[in-house]
Amino acid sequence: MIPFNKPYTSGNELSYMQDAVSRGKISGNGYYTKKCHDFFQDYFGFKKVLLTTSCTDALEMCAILANIQPGDEVIIPSYTFVSTAIAFIRQGAKIVFIDSKVDHPNMDESLLESLITSKTRVIVPVHYAGKPCEMDIIMEIATRYKLLVIEDAAQAICAKFKGSYVGSMGHLAAFSFHETKNIIAGEGGLLVINDHRFSDRAEIIWEKGTNRAEFFRGEVNKYGWKDVGSSFLPSDLIAAFLYGQLENLEEIQERRLQIWNAYNVGLKNWSVHNNITLCNYEEEQQNNAHMFYIICESLEQRQRLIRHLAKHNIMAVFHYISLHASEYYRDRHDGRNLPHADLFSDKLLRLPFFYELNPNIVVERLLEF
Ligand SMILES: *Cc1c(COP(=O)(O)O)cnc(C)c1O
Numbered sequence: 279m280i281p282f283n284k285p286y287t288s289g290n291e292l293s294y295m296q297d298a299v300s301r302g303k304i305s306g307n308g309y310y311t312k313k314c315h316d317f318f319q320d321y322f323g324f325k326k327v328l329l330t331t332s333c334t335d336a337l338e339m340c341a342i343l344a345n346i347q348p349g350d351e352v353i354i355p356s357y358t359f360v361s362t363a364i365a366f367i368r369q370g371a372k373i374v375f376i377d378s379k380v381d382h383p384n385m386d387e388s389l390l391e392s393l394i395t396s397k398t399r400v401i402v403p404v405h406y407a408g409k410p411c412e413m414d415i416i417m418e419i420a421t422r423y424k425l426l427v428i429e430d431a432a433q434a435i436c437a438k439f440k441g442s443y444v445g446s447m448g449h450l451a452a453f454s455f456h457e458t459k460n461i462i463a464g465e466g467g468l469l470v471i472n473d474h475r476f477s478d479r480a481e482i483i484w485e486k487g488t489n490r491a492e493f494f495r496g497e498v499n500k501y502g503w504k505d506v507g508s509s510f511l512p513s514d515l516i517a518a519f520l521y522g523q524l525e526n527l528e529e530i531q532e533r534r535l536q537i538w539n540a541y542n543v544g545l546k547n548w549s550v551h552n553n554i555t556l557c558n559y560e561e562e563q564q565n566n567a568h569m570f571y572i573i574c575e576s577l578e579q580r581q582r583l584i585r586h587l588a589k590h591n592i593m594a595v596f597h598y599i600s601l602h603a604s605e606y607y608r609d610r611h612d613g614r615n616l617p618h619a620d621l622f623s624d625k626l627l628r629l630p631f632f633y634e635l636n637p638n639i640v641v642e643r644l645l646e647f
Contacts, residue, residue, distance in 0.1 A: 279591040280640065285457040285464070286633040288530055291522030298518040306511030307491060310518040317524045318468065322443045326471040328484050329520070331512045333432040333454030333467035337365035339510055340428045340450045340469070342483055343476045344400050346371045351397040355385040356600040356619040358404045362430045363601055366400070374398070375602040375611065378618040381555075383626070386618070387412045390419050398423065403448070404430040408460075408566035409559055410439035413447045428452070431470075435460050436531055438564035449473040455520055460534060460568055461527065463520040466512055483507040530633060534567035537637045541570040541629060544641035552579075552647070570629045570637075571597070577624040583647060584627065590643045593630060599623050 298304050311329050318327045330336040346352065348370030354362050356375035363373050374393050379386045383406040390401065401420055403411035413429075420427045427447070431437075432454035434444040445451035450473065455466035469484075471477050481491045487507030492498050523530065542556060549556050555573040559565040574580040580596065587594045600619040602611040630640055 280593065280630050280635070281632075282593040282595050282628065282630050283458045284632045284634060285462055288523055288526040288633070290525060291519045294518035294522045295515050298514045304514045306509075306513060307485070307494065308514030308517070310514050310521050311511070313521050314517050314524060317521070318470075321524075321527070322446065324443075324446060324470045324472070325474065326477045326480070328469045328471070328480060328510070329512055329517055330452075330467040330469055330484070330510045331516075332361075332456065332465050333430070333452045334361035334365065335508075335510045336452035336467040336469040337361055337428070337430065338368065338508075339480060339483055340452060341365045341369045341371070342506060343450065343480060344426050344428065346399060349397060350399045351395060352400045352402060353385075353390065353393055353398060354402045354601075355383070355404050355406075356602040356616045357383045357406070357598050357622050358430065358601065359432070359598060360601065360604075361432075362402055362404055363607070366402075371399075372397070373601075373607065373610075375600075375614075375616060375619070377616040378622060380618055380621075382406065382409060383619075383622045384409060384411045385416075387415045387419070390416065394419075394423050394425070398425060400426045400428055402428050402430055404432075405434035405437060405444050407557060407571060408434045408437040408444075408568035409557075410434065410437055410444050410563050413439050413442075413444075417447060426450070429470075432456075432467075433459065433568045434566060435568075436527070436564070437566040437568075440562050444566075445470045446472060450476065455523075460530065460566065461520070461523045463512075463516045463523070466516050466520055469510075479505065484510045531567065533633055534631075535565070537631060537635055538565065538567040538570055540637040541641065544638065545572070545644060548645055548647075554579075568631075570631055572627050572629070573622070574625045574627055580625060580627050583644075586647050587640070587643060592640055592643055595628050597622070597626055597628060 346369035429448035429451035431445040437444040451470040453468040455463040493501035553575040
């Protein structure tokens with residue numbers, strides 16, 4: 279069977295977990311957490327980072343940091359994972375869903391200004407499949423209207439937009455190390471703080487509303503309750519596993535790019551023949567090989583493709599159901615049609631994609647379709 283996703287180890291993940299135990303501290307903010315923080319700051323040039331228990335939690339921290347109040351409006355693409363929205367819903371925000379581009383699930387930034395009202399506080403670009411949103415235009419609009427930009431970069435580690443790493447452009451950004459992402463820790467995430475106004479408060483919210491991080495650095499001689507917060511920091515065991523992956527980041531990315539290219543080359547003629555569109559990246563958008571998806575000509579064709587692959591024990595899966603049409607939100611949605619988000623709900627199909635995959639087996643089966 280070829281599953282859609284399969285977790286993997288790339289080298290030292292398990293021995294680092296063992297080492298974390300030997301060091302006598304496996305709660306949060308330990309030895310490996312610091313090593314991961316240093317890695318992200320050095321490799322990506324992020325100013326301040328905090329490992330979190332998930333990308334969802336990093337987004338929740340963002341919503342707290344943005345001081346979202348009931349009734350504040352947050353602009354989010356409808357074609358995204360639930361987490362992008364629930365982080366803000368918990369603070370009482372009203373979600374204003376923005377449609378996707380006609381040819382890609384990312385937000386259509388040309389619609390942004392028409393959705394901004396006096397209550398708008400935050401724009402959340404989601405870099406779907408690691409393809410960067412048009413960050414220069416989004417940041418320009420945000421600056422003009424004094425809005426915060428929080429990047430949902432869950433799928434976008436190593437992606438670049440015009441030379442800048444995704445996650446370094448918004449005021450805040452969130453990454454995921456869920457087992458389905460490029461770099462994994464089972465469950466895990468990262469908050470990136472590019473706007474230094476949020477740095478001190480982020481650390482307090484991260485450590486259950488206390489200034490314990492400051493205390494451990496020896497900057498204060500006792501710590502206490504300062505603010506709201508939660509237990510957003512992961513165990514050092516998770517950080518140890520993650521550090522084992524980060525050490526091999528470039529090799530992992532190289533392997534994923536090979537898989538991506540094998541799909542892209544192998545399916546080119548086939549896609550034209552079947553009226554199917556393959557995902558693509560432009561020159562200025564460094565492809566991080568997170569995902570290989572195809573856009574089918576119809577929902578019916580997608581069903582046939584899924585069945586064809588399943589018959590050969592290959593698991594291809596579709597992705598989001600537009601959030602504006604979800605059971606939870608459809609009655610709260612303002613009624614605007616979001617045709618492109620719906621199009622991707624119906625027609626987008628993701629092919630198996632993981633470190634140890636041999637994509638040629640999947641390609642061969644697809645060519646028989
Ligand atoms: C995976 C994902 C998330 C959630 O990440 P977790 O680490 O599982 O919380 C959020 N947004 C997007 C776009 C994702 O793909």
